[in-house]
Amino acid sequence: MATVVWLHGGACNGNTQSFLNAEEPTVVDLVTDFGIDIIYHHSCIPLMGEQAKSTLMGVLEKGGPDIFVMEGTVIQGPGGSGRYDMFLGRPMMEWVRDYAASAAFVVAIGDCASWGGVPATAPNPTDSIGLQYLKGQHGGFLGKDFRSKAGLPVINIPGCPAHPDWVTQVLVAVASGRLSDIALDDLQRPATFFKTFTQTGCTRHQYFEFKQSVKEFGQGTRSGCLFYEQGCRGSFTHSPCNRILWNRQSSKTRAGMPCIGCTEPQFPHHDLAVGTVFKTPLAFDVVPKELPQGTDPISYSAQAALARAVAPKWVQEDMFVV
Numbered sequence: 106m107a108t109v110v111w112l113h114g115g116a117c118n119g120n121t122q123s124f125l126n127a128e129e130p131t132v133v134d135l136v137t138d139f140g141i142d143i144i145y146h147h148s149c150i151p152l153m154g155e156q157a158k159s160t161l162m163g164v165l166e167k168g169g170p171d172i173f174v175m176e177g178t179v180i181q182g183p184g185g186s187g188r189y190d191m192f193l194g195r196p197m198m199e200w201v202r203d204y205a206a207s208a209a210f211v212v213a214i215g216d217c218a219s220w221g222g223v224p225a226t227a228p229n230p231t232d233s234i235g236l237q238y239l240k241g242q243h244g245g246f247l248g249k250d251f252r253s254k255a256g257l258p259v260i261n262i263p264g265c266p267a268h269p270d271w272v273t274q275v276l277v278a279v280a281s282g283r284l285s286d287i288a289l290d291d292l293q294r295p296a297t298f299f300k301t302f303t304q305t306g307c308t309r310h311q312y313f314e315f316k317q318s319v320k321e322f323g324q325g326t327r328s329g330c331l332f333y334e335q336g337c338r339g340s341f342t343h344s345p346c347n348r349i350l351w352n353r354q355s356s357k358t359r360a361g362m363p364c365i366g367c368t369e370p371q372f373p374h375h376d377l378a379v380g381t382v383f384k385t386p387l388a389f390d391v392v393p394k395e396l397p398q399g400t401d402p403i404s405y406s407a408q409a410a411l412a413r414a415v416a417p418k419w420v421q422e423d424m425f426v427v
């Protein structure tokens with residue numbers, strides 16, 4: 106039986122809400138079918154005050170849990186004391202340090218724990234930081250050389266929030282020793298989920314190919330691509346959002362909402378500056394400033410001009426009938 110302790114730092118609790126919606130497997134399946142013992146979780150386990158403290162201290166005294174899950178940033182302020190985030194009489198960052206040092210595996214759930222996310226965005230008044238990254242910078246609270254007792258760096262499951270089934274499937278893989286299922290990419294994300302792009306499986310891809318755009322936010326949910334005008338980041342964001350659907354039935358881009366790139370370390374991109382949200386910033390009023398991964402402005406422009414010129418009539422129509 107694998108033991109799990111889940112702590113919560115600087116965050117909105119969105120990853121817990123997401124986790125509780127998991128379907129394949131569900132949170133209950135983790136316990137009943139996969140033998141995972143969730144010793145502490147602020148929303149699932151009814152422990153408070155001295156009871157919670159003695160439980161958490163007891164786990165440390167026995168050598169730590171199998172899996173330490175962190176949701177939210179590590180809050181270091183004010184002045185490096187961590188006292189903006191007190192938990193059971195100690196700064197949360199001290200609990201994080203003890204649990205990271207004692208666990209066989211350390212898993213960061215969501216952007217805030219992985220990279221810092223919204224709380225670490227400038228001016229970052231709480232001095233928030235991710236477990237092993239601050240935005241794209243390797244290091245974070247634990248340092249870039251950190252390895253858990255099992256010899257792995259922090260396993261990052263980013264997203265704002267992370268999709269629930271990414272979380273439960275990684276927990277099952279770790280708990281059952283199927284480490285090959287969680288080979289990590291160069292940002293320590295399980296490659297099985299984060300090797301492809303949000304665009305992989307997007308129902309708008311045929312419009313992307315022929316450079317046909319949805320003109321206004323909310324206009325049409327099934328025709329046109331959201332890259333050219335709406336700032337969709339799906340062609341350069343690594344996520345399986347159109348392979349493993351949300352609620353097993355939809356995704357942002359299927360519902361007409363551009364991908365805002367929430368699984369990448371720089372999220373929120375451009376720090377949500379005016380003119381950068383739901384809009385595609387252009388260079389010289391012509392070429393998108395950020396291009397699909399692997400392209401460059403000259404080859405992109407040539408390919409786009411050709412694609413528009415040869416676009417068939419059907420790409421300007423809503424093809425769906427249900």
Ligand code: SF4
Binds near residue numbers: 303305308339
């Ligand atoms: S840019 Fe966005 S909307 Fe267009 S095909 Fe890619 S993921 Fe889908």
Ligand code: SF4
Binds near residue numbers: 343364366
């Ligand atoms: S579609 Fe993009 S913004 Fe939405 S959850 Fe997936 S990666 Fe994040």
